[in-house]
Amino acid sequence: MSLSRIGIVSTSQTQLRPAWDSAQHIDLISAVVTDVFKGTGLTLADVDFVIDSGSDVLDGRSISNCGFLGAMGAHHKEESRVEEDGLWSAQYGAVKIGGGSARVGLIIAYSKCSEADVRQFYTTQVDPFYQRPVGFGHEEASGLQAQRYLAAGGASLEDLADLTVQRWKDAAAQGRVQIDEIPDRDAVLNSGNLARPLTGMMAARACDGAVAVLIANEEITNRTASRPVWLTGMGSSSESHSFATRSPDALDGCVAAAEQAYRHAGWKGADADVAEVSASTAVTELMALEALGLAGKGKGLKAATGGKTRVNASGGALPADPIMATGLVRLSEAARQLTHPSEFGLKAPQKAVVTGAGGVGMQTHCVMTLEV
């Protein structure tokens, strides 16, 4: 099995805000679909297909892609909805171009969590017979993960607070996340109980926003992208639905997804100059870094802020988690770091690894490698 060279031509994001109350879904989607073509010489007429990620449950609407086809520019084109994080949509688009049946694809992901009940979004994913009756859900799973990780000595509660502060600072510096006030350590520690030991701010903040990524085959990418970024490896994996049978302080699905991606790319996590990682909490961000091979087990904290690989220079998912779009935002941010390194204080990064995740306690994982 081998993958052809697929390129990222351009990306576009709206600002990520806790509530985009002045814009409907179609406004957010239209904004990125219009913007993503700028400077490429391509137009909507050049797009062969649209793959999109969104959630019927978050949207409060069955087959919600149906209502947004016009805004997505999908009219009279091939279109499919991947009801999982947008990074899976990017993988679908990449294999579609790789097989030669299409040349240019538009990948879209969006979220309007402010109009939804995010807790219900996760609770309704849980097995209805054994787990729902006992009130088990995403927050509970996240709390259990944190308990086990902290008990193993990987980090202290203060470390988690400091990591959270750092992520909010980085996000504020880039300006693509709405941040009114950067919290300090005490603010994070005193932000209310989420699921012991996690406080509210140690969990990813649900946000509204949209992201679009234009991908193309090698020839068109070379002709249109001002600086092409290549998708060189991809993988995805699901863990068991049963939380009790998963490793309590590790993300085995992320390990499996990363192995697939690195095998395609021909390099290892330690070779990455940049990592953009999705995570539900400050603890699972550390677990994800370990799963990607950026740190040994229980050693994620050092890699998170002071390792050789620059991690979540965008701020990552903690300050802004547009559920269903978070992983595709990571891809967009990593591509920007590879093409505009000076904005992030980076020298000449060549390789990036990005992740998306889904489900209660991060059951599913998607990993892609990017190169310039």
Added chain:
Amino acid sequence: MGREVAIVGVGQTHHSRRRTDVSQAGLVREAVDRALADAKLTIDDIDSVVVATGPVLFAAVNQPEKWVADAIGASLKPLVRITSGGGTGLAGALGGYHQISGGFADRVLVVAYDKLSEGQLQYSISTLYDPFWGRNFAVGIMGFSAAYWRARMDELGHTEEAAAMVSVKNRKNAISNPYAHMKKEVTVEDVLNSRPLAWPIKLLDVPPISDGAAAVVLSSEDKAAESTTNPAFIRAMGYYCEADNAPARSLLQSEPLALAARRLYRAAGITNPRRQFDVVEVQEPYSCFELNYYESMGLCAPGEAAELVASGATQVDGDIPVNPSGGCMGANPIGAVGLIRLIEGATQVMGRSESIQIKGAKTALVQSGGGWANLRGLAVLSA
């Protein structure tokens, strides 16, 4: 270009109105076990799993692929759910097709199902309507479909009888399908005299509501021989849409289906669909839609579908049999239907249909679709 992709194993449940003996996970497992056995493989041989279901409100579990992951052996494998309204089964198969064609996987298990007894179907469909200007008058999909049919009656002079003939044909064929649960022969008069639900749609123009699952093993050409000497090759496949609010949208023929046909026929070397296809399987959510499809897929000229069905050409002994399996009229687990149609088309060209085998069938056309009648897919299969 990409690699050839073949269907090497198929399985479906015995569909029924209500399966109280299994959960969603148990239901899909039945279809998966049958498909893997058919392909002479185990789950260890599968590189990647694609799940397709109807809208999650249909059965009230969000992202249900995560729940059924263990039952279908997806743990620590790529798993993704593709959903595209009623045609999601075919959209899911298309996702698996591209994974193989694009070199991501050698074997993909595609699983599609719906357990409609566990949700409020028409209520769920009503949430398809725009929350601001559509939901106040939303009445499921039937009112919209009635308007669709009425437009054909007014513009093309089609009659209620023409649609009734579709229902009569498909219900008769379903009697020979071991997986169907609606097995009762009816006459055109029975259909015309059945209770109006949203005129011109009457009770017997409407398929049943079902619980059911289907699974298909897709394989690269290299590995197909490990499963069968007689695979069904996917010669072309696509899933097109039109924006539901496009002002110029026609209610007569389906523009995305006609677009899919043009693109796919070109790719598969089909220049005369009525001559070149030996058998056709379509997803008919209401009887009248099958007539629209005849025209949109080029089996007859625009406006001539009523004559085509009246001529008997689409009967099992006609020159272009449509739905020898009975189509949706025999069983209608919506999210699975697109994949069931693919299975029925594939087993026809493999020469081992469990419904009515069309003698010597070598090339099949499979149609599926959903949404607001604005999402439309096709597959061209051959031996």
